[in-house]
Amino acid sequence: MLSSQRQFLLPILGLLALAGPAFGGVKEVHDVYELSGQPAIQPRFSTDVANGKYTPPEEMDPQFWYSLADEEITKRLALPQPSSLKAKNVIMFLGDGMPLATVAAARILKGQRQGKTGEESSLSFERFPYTGLSRTYCSNAQVPDSACTATAYLCGVKTNIINIGVSAAVNYNNCTASQDPANRLTSIAEWAQNAGKSTGIVTTTTLTHASPSGAYAKTANRMWECDSDVTSYGADASTCIDMATQLVTQTPGKNFEIMFGGGMGKFLPKSITDSHGKAGERSDGVNLLGRWQGLHDGGVLVTNRDQLLSVNVSRVSSIIGLFQSKLMNFHMDADETYQPTLSELTEVAIKKLSQNEEGYFVFIEGGLIDYGNHYTQPGYALDEALEFEKAIQLARDLTNIEDTLIVVTADHGHAVSIAGYPGRGTPILGINQHDTDLNGVKYAVLNYAAGPNQYLDETGQRLPLEDILVSDDAIAPSYIAKEQGVHSGEDVGIWASGPQSHLFTGVMQQSTIPHLMAYASCIGSGQKLCDRA
Ligand SMILES: *[C@@H]1O[C@H](CO)[C@@H](O)[C@H](O)[C@H]1NC(C)=O
Ligand SMILES: *[C@@H]1O[C@H](CO)[C@@H](O)[C@H](O)[C@H]1NC(C)=O
Ligand SMILES: [Zn+2]
Numbered sequence: 001m002l003s004s005q006r007q008f009l010l011p012i013l014g015l016l017a018l019a020g021p022a023f024g025g026v027k028e029v030h031d032v033y034e035l036s037g038q039p040a041i042q043p044r045f046s047t048d049v050a051n052g053k054y055t056p057p058e059e060m061d062p063q064f065w066y067s068l069a070d071e072e073i074t075k076r077l078a079l080p081q082p083s084s085l086k087a088k089n090v091i092m093f094l095g096d097g098m099p100l101a102t103v104a105a106a107r108i109l110k111g112q113r114q115g116k117t118g119e120e121s122s123l124s125f126e127r128f129p130y131t132g133l134s135r136t137y138c139s140n141a142q143v144p145d146s147a148c149t150a151t152a153y154l155c156g157v158k159t160n161i162i163n164i165g166v167s168a169a170v171n172y173n174n175c176t177a178s179q180d181p182a183n184r185l186t187s188i189a190e191w192a193q194n195a196g197k198s199t200g201i202v203t204t205t206t207l208t209h210a211s212p213s214g215a216y217a218k219t220a221n222r223m224w225e226c227d228s229d230v231t232s233y234g235a236d237a238s239t240c241i242d243m244a245t246q247l248v249t250q251t252p253g254k255n256f257e258i259m260f261g262g263g264m265g266k267f268l269p270k271s272i273t274d275s276h277g278k279a280g281e282r283s284d285g286v287n288l289l290g291r292w293q294g295l296h297d298g299g300v301l302v303t304n305r306d307q308l309l310s311v312n313v314s315r316v317s318s319i320i321g322l323f324q325s326k327l328m329n330f331h332m333d334a335d336e337t338y339q340p341t342l343s344e345l346t347e348v349a350i351k352k353l354s355q356n357e358e359g360y361f362v363f364i365e366g367g368l369i370d371y372g373n374h375y376t377q378p379g380y381a382l383d384e385a386l387e388f389e390k391a392i393q394l395a396r397d398l399t400n401i402e403d404t405l406i407v408v409t410a411d412h413g414h415a416v417s418i419a420g421y422p423g424r425g426t427p428i429l430g431i432n433q434h435d436t437d438l439n440g441v442k443y444a445v446l447n448y449a450a451g452p453n454q455y456l457d458e459t460g461q462r463l464p465l466e467d468i469l470v471s472d473d474a475i476a477p478s479y480i481a482k483e484q485g486v487h488s489g490e491d492v493g494i495w496a497s498g499p500q501s502h503l504f505t506g507v508m509q510q511s512t513i514p515h516l517m518a519y520a521s522c523i524g525s526g527q528k529l530c531d532r533a
Contacts, residue, residue, distance in 0.1 A: 049117070052423030052433030056117060079129055085499040086529055087405035087520040088359035090192070091350075093125070093392050094153070096146055096211055097370025098385060099413030100493055105378065105446060106385035108428040117425035123385075124393035125408040128497040134510045135491055136412045139168035143489035146370070147222035149411035150214025152511040154363065155185040156518075164210060164243075165218035173233055175240035178220035188514040189215040190252040191524035192361035198257045198353045199360060202345050204328045204384070205367035206263025208243040211411060215363050216253035217243040226266040228283045237284065242266075248288045254295060257318040258349045258362065260340075264303065264322035267292075275303035278325035292320060305340040313352040321345070330368055330380050331387045332472065342366060342391040350398050359403075359521070364391065373414035374484040376451030379429050379472035381414075396497060405498035405520050409513065413488035415449030416476075429472065431465055444469055444477050451478030451485045500529060 048054040058064050095102075103123065111121030138148035141161040151159045151166075159168045163178075165185050170177040177183055189199045201212040208217075208225035224230045226244045227237035244266040247253035267288040268280025282288070293299055298317035302308045308321055323339050331341060346364055353360035366388030372381025392408055399406070422432040422445045432445050441462045453475045455463045468474060478485065494513065496504035500520035504513075518524035522531075 046425075049423070049425040050433070052426055054117070054424050056424070082502045083499065084529070085402055086522055087499040087517070088403040089197075089354070089399065089405070090188075090359075090361045090517045090521050091395050091399070091404065091406045092153075092188075092361075092363050092517065093388065093395070093406065093408040094211055094363065094365045095369050095385060095388050095408070095410045096205070096365060096367045097373045097381075097412060097414045097487065098366070098388075098410035098492065099416065099488060099490065101416050101418055102369065102373065102378075102381055102385055102414065103493060105416075105418055105428050106382045106389070109382045110386055110389075112425070112428060118428065119424060123389040124396065125389060125406075125495040125497075128406070128408070128495040128501070130496045130501045130504050132494040132496075132505045133491040133507045134409055134494050134513065135507065136510050137489060143487050144412050145222070145487065146210035146411050147213075149510060150211045151185065152509070153409065153411065153513045154187045154189070154214035156188070156511050156514040157185050158509070158511050159185075162222050163220060164213050164222055165216075166220060170220050172220065173235065174220045175235050178218060178240075184218050187215050187252065188518055188524065189256070189361055189363070191518055192521070193252050193255050195521075195523040196356075196358040197360050197521075197523070198356040198358075199252065200256050200258025200349050200353055200362045201261070201365075202258065202342075202349050202362065203261040203365040203367045204342055205261060205365065205371075206266065206327060207247060207259055207261040207322070208263050208266050209261070209327075209367060211365045211367060212261065212363060213243050213247075216250070216256070217246050219243055219246075225263070226281050227286075228281055231283065244282075244288055245286070248292045248295070258352055259319070260308075260321040260323070260345045260349060261367075262322065262324035262326055262328040264289075265325045267322065274325050275322070276325045289320070289322075304338050305344065306337075308340050308344065308348055311348065313348065313355065316352075319348070319352060327371070328368070330372070330384065332380060332383045342387045343394045346391040346395055347398065350395060354399075361517075361521070361523075364395070366391070370414070373416060373448075376416075376448045376453065376476050376478055376485045377473055378416065378446045378476050379474065381416075382428070383472070399498075401498050403499065405500060405517065406496065407501075407504060407513065407517060408493075408495040410492035411510075413490050413492055415486055415488040417447050417449075418445060419447060420445070429474065430469055437462055442466075446476050448476055448478040448485045449488075450480040450482040451476070452481070452483060453477060454479070454481055 107121045107123050108118035111118030136144050138144040139158050139160050145161045147164045148159050148161045166178045167183045169183045192199050201215050203212045210222045224242050227242045230237040230240050230242050264274040265281040269282045269285045272280045296318050300316045302321045369381050369384040420432045420435045431442050436442050455477050494504050503516050515526050522528045
């Protein structure tokens, strides 16, 4: 299911994320819980940190914590009363496979990249005023996949694992059942379109990957991305419509004004070489991109960063961007001149969609966090999480906090842990200096339940990792030998900012999330803010 494609080097930093707030900064005060306490020294090079024996000197003074607590109380007291403001725009950010352990590790890495200890750092969305927890199990699964969870957080209904956009009455690979109108669901993208809003999807995976597909597809198998995939799973591709075809020809996909991601091959026949030099994957001979252009007067196809950034959004009706043949590359490996960052995709998407006076709904996914965790390469997962948090900061800066609701969440966790009492400031991708196993061998800070490398010698003893965990792409140790890491079943976080964000608190079913977004923006068929007196 996972294909590795790491062709390039050199990261690009989201300079855009440094842009000032577009909304005058007044409300920002109420919407931010930034911890101001930061270590006075740059401990990164301290031998005490290296030995796991560092305490920031200012933290030895209780007054440091009293002041910090006072600041945090004051910020909470300054929160405005829940307002009656309606969300004209809704931006949903989805960190695929981003458990709270990955969020905490990413914030530590963020601080450590700035030369600090890291634990005290904050991600952009952690400054949002309201947080909740999302229960992620699916109808037939204790631990879910990205398909049934996408159905929950975009269509508002829990279903079976591997299903997208159809109810739990549909069983695996059963096309007949998926075509029964009684089993087919609508997504918040369709609810938004029915209210006259613009819609779009953005992902770092493929446009036909499970998460973005929740916005438009109805399928009994998430793997049916193009007709060749349908056939390879034993279904009839002439009657069982693949997801790329659904996206281009059916409601609501055909009405999306923004579609950014990878997966160009799913839209082109095998006889055509795509913009990235690879052959298309379709067996039916259909060029879906030609078809899309025929259906979209003023629509434009872009396939690299320069093309994307040179689009004048006022002059096009819609944009489809397909930036790789398959998945997009990890940010850490990507050619910065060729593949746009998630922040760049986010900026163009918001600029285009915000032209609609009626507002918009856009789904934006950091889809490769999950891949980093599956590969048990936390350096990739955390770098992707940091790209994700930059895009969220940019989205908050580009939009008005009084009319744009931003909801950040994950679809499911991953079985990764931060464990074993490492000292303050210990490199998050490194080794815990404080503890050993029963044989006196030190162990990593980050460990996975399952994955390819157990790092055992021939007698089953753990190997020392000092020479192994040395690069950002190192494979972390795992307990159960498997080709890949596995998802986990604990709750994931929800972080919200903007109109009605106070509703995104407490422990909720994942399937409630789109209904809350619909309530806030007065769309869909359920309860709406606008229906209240
Ligand atoms: C597919 O679903 C239908 C119900 O829609 C059911 O009658 C049929 O037995 C299912 N087929 C398989 C192979 O499970
Ligand atoms: C984009 O197009 C609009 C409308 O044609 C035009 O007014 C504007 O100057 C263009 N912007 C740029 C940067 O070319
Ligand atoms: Zn996954």
